[in-house]
Amino acid sequence: MRILPAPFVAIFKNEVRLNAKRIAPYFMALLCAANGVLWWGWGPATRYGWAVNSDFFISGVLPVYSFFTLPLFTALFMADPVIKDFRAEIDPLIFSKPISRAPYLLGKFAGNFFVLACCQSAFVLSWFLLQMVHKEGVVVVPGVTVVPYIKHFLVFVVISHLVLAAFYFVVGALTRSAKIVYGLGVSFYPIYITYQTVAINSLSPRWRSILDPLVMNWNNVHAERRAPEFVNHMRVVYGYDLIANRAAMLLIAALLLTLLYNRFKTLEGSQQAENFSLLNLATNSGHFYEMPGVVLRDVQKPVDLVPLPAVNTANERFANNLRKLIAALAIEFRLLLSERSLFVVMSLAVFLSVLEVTFWPVSADPSFSAGYAGNTATSMLLFLVGIPIFYTGEAIHRDSDVRVEGLLWSHPIPNYVILSAKFLSTLLLVLGLIFSVGVIAIVVQIVKGNTPLQLSAYLNVYSLILVPNAVFLCAMSLVLHVLLPGRYLAYAVGIGICIGLFYFYSQGHLGALYNPLLFKVWSYSDLAGPNRLRILMLRGYTLTLAAGLITFAHLANARRTLRMRS
Amino acid sequence: MLVIRGLTKTYSSGVHALRDVTLDVPAGMFGLLGPNGAGKTTLMKILATLLEPNSGSAHMRDVDLISDKRRARRLLGYLPQDFGFYPTLRADQMLDFFAQLKGVLSVKERRRLVDVLLERVNLSDARRQKLSEFSGGMRQRLGIAQALIGNPLLIIVDEPTSGLDPDERVRFHNLLAESAGEDTVVMLSTHIVSDVSSLCSHMAIIREGEILVSTTPAAAIDELDGSIWEASVPHEKIAGLKTRCRVLSSQMVGGLVRLRVISRNDRPSEEFKPAGAVLEDYYFNLVNEQKRAS
Numbered sequence: 001m002r003i004l005p006a007p008f009v010a011i012f013k014n015e016v017r018l019n020a021k022r023i024a025p026y027f028m029a030l031l032c033a034a035n036g037v038l039w040w041g042w043g044p045a046t047r048y049g050w051a052v053n054s055d056f057f058i059s060g061v062l063p064v065y066s067f068f069t070l071p072l073f074t075a076l077f078m079a080d081p082v083i084k085d086f087r088a089e090i091d092p093l094i095f096s097k098p099i100s101r102a103p104y105l106l107g108k109f110a111g112n113f114f115v116l117a118c119c120q121s122a123f124v125l126s127w128f129l130l131q132m133v134h135k136e137g138v139v140v141v142p143g144v145t146v147v148p149y150i151k152h153f154l155v156f157v158v159i160s161h162l163v164l165a166a167f168y169f170v171v172g173a174l175t176r177s178a179k180i181v182y183g184l185g186v187s188f189y190p191i192y193i194t195y196q197t198v199a200i201n202s203l204s205p206r207w208r209s210i211l212d213p214l215v216m217n218w219n220n221v222h223a224e225r226r227a228p229e230f231v232n233h234m235r236v237v238y239g240y241d242l243i244a245n246r247a248a249m250l251l252i253a254a255l256l257l258t259l260l261y262n263r264f265k266t267l268e269g270s271q272q273a274e275n276f277s278l279l280n281l282a283t284n285s286g287h288f289y290e291m292p293g294v295v296l297r298d299v300q301k302p303v304d305l306v307p308l309p310a311v312n313t314a315n316e317r318f319a320n321n322l323r324k325l326i327a328a329l330a331i332e333f334r335l336l337l338s339e340r341s342l343f344v345v346m347s348l349a350v351f352l353s354v355l356e357v358t359f360w361p362v363s364a365d366p367s368f369s370a371g372y373a374g375n376t377a378t379s380m381l382l383f384l385v386g387i388p389i390f391y392t393g394e395a396i397h398r399d400s401d402v403r404v405e406g407l408l409w410s411h412p413i414p415n416y417v418i419l420s421a422k423f424l425s426t427l428l429l430v431l432g433l434i435f436s437v438g439v440i441a442i443v444v445q446i447v448k449g450n451t452p453l454q455l456s457a458y459l460n461v462y463s464l465i466l467v468p469n470a471v472f473l474c475a476m477s478l479v480l481h482v483l484l485p486g487r488y489l490a491y492a493v494g495i496g497i498c499i500g501l502f503y504f505y506s507q508g509h510l511g512a513l514y515n516p517l518l519f520k521v522w523s524y525s526d527l528a529g530p531n532r533l534r535i536l537m538l539r540g541y542t543l544t545l546a547a548g549l550i551t552f553a554h555l556a557n558a559r560r561t562l563r564m565r566s
Numbered sequence: 567m568l569v570i571r572g573l574t575k576t577y578s579s580g581v582h583a584l585r586d587v588t589l590d591v592p593a594g595m596f597g598l599l600g601p602n603g604a605g606k607t608t609l610m611k612i613l614a615t616l617l618e619p620n621s622g623s624a625h626m627r628d629v630d631l632i633s634d635k636r637r638a639r640r641l642l643g644y645l646p647q648d649f650g651f652y653p654t655l656r657a658d659q660m661l662d663f664f665a666q667l668k669g670v671l672s673v674k675e676r677r678r679l680v681d682v683l684l685e686r687v688n689l690s691d692a693r694r695q696k697l698s699e700f701s702g703g704m705r706q707r708l709g710i711a712q713a714l715i716g717n718p719l720l721i722i723v724d725e726p727t728s729g730l731d732p733d734e735r736v737r738f739h740n741l742l743a744e745s746a747g748e749d750t751v752v753m754l755s756t757h758i759v760s761d762v763s764s765l766c767s768h769m770a771i772i773r774e775g776e777i778l779v780s781t782t783p784a785a786a787i788d789e790l791d792g793s794i795w796e797a798s799v800p801h802e803k804i805a806g807l808k809t810r811c812r813v814l815s816s817q818m819v820g821g822l823v824r825l826r827v828i829s830r831n832d833r834p835s836e837e838f839k840p841a842g843a844v845l846e847d848y849y850f851n852l853v854n855e856q857k858r859a860s
Contacts, residue, residue, distance in 0.1 A: 313669035327666035338654035
């Protein structure tokens with residue numbers, strides 16, 4: 001590393017060291033390795049007789065692996081390397097040293113991307129090791145495969161995520177807002193899917209391949225249709241379209257970083273870090289001193305001070321605490337609305353939830369309104385999961401971020417007031433989303449002339465499916481954020497649980513006991529027909545679970561605050 | 567009166583932050599003086615119901631501050647050392663929120679209270695300004711305003727004037743002095759001696775988690791009256807003087823070292839002239855004596 005500039009090496013090493021102390025990299029590596037095991041032993045290879053260490057299988061799976069979950073982790077890793085320095089107010093210490101923007105930014109980027117790529121490589125590493133493991137139904141080609149793992153991983157995973165990482169890094173460093181990056185991370189899937197279906201779907205395969213940043217369209221010579229004996233020994237050669245795509249991605253990443261280099265300013269006051277009103281009054285501390293220059297005459301006899309009015313205070317009864325809860329809720333909601341990412345996320349959520357009913361035909365099953373309501377309810381599920389996890393985390397951790405906890409906790413308010421306000425503010429936000437989507441879906445239905453309009457259909461679907469789901473997911477998010485020590489861990493665990501459950505449900509395990517969201521198990525005829533009572537009971541079960549989770553969160557929160565105070 | 571008995575706090579890291587702290591704090595301004603790491607903030611946090619001690623008790627009137635936190639918080643106005651506000655709120659919104667948490671539920675009363683508080687801390691003009699735009703002094707004044715809500719009987723202010731400019735310090739001192747009513751205990755922790763000497767009727771010195779002394783600033787200074795000597799000497803002479811005299815402090819002034827020494831009976835040497843005792847002398851003397859004793 002001697003050939004590299006010392007400041008770059010120092011920044012790079014420091015980033016790696018800082019990441020080594022976080023939980024997220026280990027969790028991600030574990031998740032990737034577990035994903036690798038699933039693909040190895042229970043994926044399409046076992047179904048079609050493909051060898052798990054064949055060139056064909058490795059190159060075919062890695063773009064898909066690159067698509068699932070990894071973009072979220074890329075956003076998580078690359079959002080705040082620069083922001084952290086400004087938030088911790090280390091920036092003046094760093095920029096007062098002889099270091100220019102280039103080694104600083106490159107060191108930050110490279111250090112975090114290196115850790116990210118190491119975590120991603122757990123997938124291929126698990127595959128490499130699993131070559132030596134025998135399992136019934138899993139085919140391997142003789143000999144130990146090494147190079148294809150490295151080559152395809154670099155081409156299909158590393159380069160794809162290099163662009164994403166550069167994009168998230170640039171946005172985070174320029175806006176100094178990790179929340180915007182997380183918002184973009186959450187928006188990745190809907191944007192990418194829209195891009196695929198709207199923008200490049202009609203193009204020729206070659207152009208689709210060239211213009212697809214994750215090379216999901218890279219066609220593996222239609223090998224699926226050939227015999228396993230053929231594809232298992234097939235040697236994959238990258239075509240010009242793929243090479244052009246990868247070269248373009250590298251160029252875009254370089255351009256993004258160049259843009260950042262030009263726009264990034266280290267001067268104080270040029271941009272603000274996320275404005276937590278942190279105040280450290282111990283700036284002059286260090287020794288015990290007099291201030292002889294300060295004249296403090298007449299301190300004991302101040303004049304012209306307005307006497308404080310006598311006020312009545314009421315703290316005893318439940319009704320009084322309820323009024324405090326309403327006050328706290330108003331503040332939480334006001335703070336939530338001032339989140340810069342909220343407008344983007346909510347607009348995107350509304351847009352994508354009504355996208356299908358707006359641009360594609362909706363079947364009248366059993367009525368147009370039922371079709372519209374059912375379709376938007378399904379589209380909204382992703383956001384019903386993501387928004388509570390993200391914004392509950394913001395609400396729970398905001399008080400410690402801005403250091404207002406000391407002031408809040410010294411007031412005569414029960415713990416449940418503070419926590420309930422945070423829970424209810426997120427729930428109200430989600431209910432607001434549901435309401436907005438409902439209103440827009442109704443407008444779209446009318447504009448498209450799919451009448452008659454049945455409000456009862458919307459009411460049925462939204463009140464029986466979406467509202468209980470929203471309550472449950474907000475309660476679940478609350479528990480995760482109270483129990484887990486950091487918001488990022490809670491995000492990761494939340495996403496992990498969702499992915500795990502999605503996989504579990506997609507395998508056909510849809511029993512009501514472990515499917516409180518009624519994922520894939522309802523139709524409109526159930527809500528309005530003879531099965532309505534069963535649905536009502538299942539929703540009761542979901543709400544009971546939510547109540548249990550909220551109670552548990554309150555108990556855990558009491559312990560958490562007590563632990564923080566001891 | 568605030569009565570503290572045998573408060574002990576050991577953190578999980580093994581640090582003994584407080585060792586059997588016992589204090590009687592009368593109404594009025596009480597200064598808790600000590601260097602960084604002495605245990606001031608730990609004591610303040612315990613009294614503000616934010617930290618659990620390992621043992622000991624603290625009572626304000628008949629309220630147990632350790633076990634009956636809900637009642638304790640009704641008596642309490644607290645300004646921590648490190649604090650912040652929600653940056654996107656305005657000053658009046660923030661105070662209104664704290665007033666509601668304090669139990670001031672009448673809208674009319676709250677509005678009047680917020681107006682008066684803002685006027686008192688000279689922030690009326692900034693009432694509609696976002697808190698993210700406040701300077702350190704403005705935030706500090708808003709901090710004391712929220713601590714005064716609900717006529718608290720125990721006001722705890724932890725290192726409130728570090729980092730403030732002289733004007734802001736004077737303004738802040740005035741606010742604190744006015745807030746100390748006949749029945750109110752204002753407990754001020756600081757490492758700035760002049761804050762205590764100019765503001766407080768009573769004081770205690772804390773070091774390494776132990777209360778070294780509880781007295782009044784006047785009594786402390788009187789104790790050293792006539793015993794303090796000062797001289798400006800070249801650097802080479804310092805070693806010799808230090809062996810002969812009990813040096814309290816030394817400071818470089820104009821290329822010479824200004825020494826302050828204590829000598830109760832006679833002039834330590836020719837160079838020294840008598841000097842008026844200040845609270846800082848008392849502190850250093852106390853610490854030196856304790857070191858010698860241990």
